[in-house]
Amino acid sequence: MKLSNLILLSIASLAFFYIQLWDPQVVTPLFVTMLTVCAIYGVYAKDINIIHISGIMLLLTCIEYISFETGLINYITPSENKLLQGTLIYGVQFLFTMITALALILRVQLSRLISKSKQIELTYFDGLFHWIFMYMAVVNLLALIENIIWSSGFKSWTFIYDNFEGLIYIAWAICCGAVLTMMICSAKSNDSQEPRLS
Numbered sequence: 166m167k168l169s170n171l172i173l174l175s176i177a178s179l180a181f182f183y184i185q186l187w188d189p190q191v192v193t194p195l196f197v198t199m200l201t202v203c204a205i206y207g208v209y210a211k212d213i214n215i216i217h218i219s220g221i222m223l224l225l226t227c228i229e230y231i232s233f234e235t236g237l238i239n240y241i242t243p244s245e246n247k248l249l250q251g252t253l254i255y256g257v258q259f260l261f262t263m264i265t266a267l268a269l270i271l272r273v274q275l276s277r278l279i280s281k282s283k284q285i286e287l288t289y290f291d292g293l294f295h296w297i298f299m300y301m302a303v304v305n306l307l308a309l310i311e312n313i314i315w316s317s318g319f320k321s322w323t324f325i326y327d328n329f330e331g332l333i334y335i336a337w338a339i340c341c342g343a344v345l346t347m348m349i350c351s352a353k354s355n356d357s358q359e360p361r362l363s
Contacts, residue, residue: 192330192337193230196226196341197223197226197230199345200222200226200344201223202348203219203223203344203345203348204216204219204223206348207219207220207351210351212284212351213276213282213284213285214276214285214286214291215347215348215351217275217276217280218272218288218290218291218294218347219344221265221268221272222265222269222294222298225261225264225265226261226265229261233254233257238253238254238257248312248313251308251309251312251315251316252309252313255305255308255309255312256305258301258305258308259302259306262298262299262302263298263299263302265298266295266296266298266299266302269291269294270295272291273285273287288347289350290343290346290347294343297336297339297340297343298336300336301333301336304325304329304332304333308326308329311323311325311326
């Protein structure tokens with residue numbers, strides 16, 4: 166099967182699966198689990214690039230997830246002030262997705278700061294993941310703007326709010342599909358490099 170077909174099949178399957186769940190209490194841990202599996206696979210395969218790509222996404226996603234799950238954001242904002250609450254929630258998510266996108270853009274440079282491995286190189290997947298997080302940053306920015314407009318009295322402006330989970334789940338599904346494909350490509354590459362018996 167061609168790589169492009171494999172990527173599309175992985176993404177389509179995961180997108181369908183994620184959208185069927187539609188529950189952040191289920192989907193978010195699944196996303197984190199997929200990134201964890203990828204990082205563990207990277208350690209097993211001794212692929213420093215996979216470890217660092219998945220590690221960046223995993224670390225920043227976990228920090229964001231924990232900050233919301235522990236109620237840290239909710240403690241700061243009074244529930245009666247919807248403008249402040251929405252601004253802080255979408256603002257924090259925007260900040261995390263932009264930091265993740267920037268870290269993925271500079272992944273090779275960051276990897277070389279962290280590790281002295283000579284195997285650190287730009288991969289095909291380095292050109293993909295930052296776009297996914299930039300898309301999520303745009304969704305969060307639009308949600309932030311919509312929240313300000315909604316708080317100003319335009320109560321009918323709820324398009325992003327009404328579809329927020331779906332817009333983010335699509336990005337997570339694409340990310341998971343790309344992570345799965347990255348592991349499959351790494352495994353195929355490792356198989357092709359193994360010496361064959363004549």
